[in-house]
Amino acid sequence: QVKLLQSGAALVKPGASVKMSCKASGYTFTDYWVSWVKQSHGKSLEWIGEIYPNSGATNFNEKFKGKATLTVDKSTSTAYMELSRLTSEDSAIYYCTRSRNWFAYWGQGTLVTVSS
């Protein structure tokens, strides 16, 4: 069955970067877009962007351009998201999802805490 397994929680200092992973299994990784979604504490969901593993093509929410970098490793069926120049506003749970319109499959989320 389709699974998206995300990396564990991260505690990072302000100004630093963090890279998280999303390992896909149960389907052909290169056939589906992978999207990333942010859920801040007590707030709703924000779509960050998406990447097509087959070509590496990406699309971003303007709000996250320059903040998020999306990459993939096709050899391991893993998608990555790196967040740079972290501030307290970046503290959140980040989810990877399969597909680009509605999301039938979600990872379990990666908690990122930005604190000195």
Added chain:
Amino acid sequence: DVQMTQSPSYLAASPGESVSISCKASKSISNYLAWYQQKPGEAYKLLIYSGSTLQSGTPSRFSGSGSGTDFTLTIRSLEPEDFGLYYCQQYYEKPLTFGSGTKLEIK
């Protein structure tokens, strides 16, 4: 960006009752709307897409309706396991945007 206004933010109902959650888009999104459920410790679950199409595995007591700007998620004959957070999401245009969520508590 398409703003999604979801209401109510909180809802409490007893098993067997029916509830409805509203989602209004700031512009017409045709039927490009999905509904999700989130329960503590569990992954997000897609319930409905294309406004009214039940995802495989979604119980038939769930239904979605609407098009254009106004949408509704209805849960008939509530079950205790229906508690959780519910979100709507439009995919008519990017950036994809979500409603603010509805917390459903079972009395």
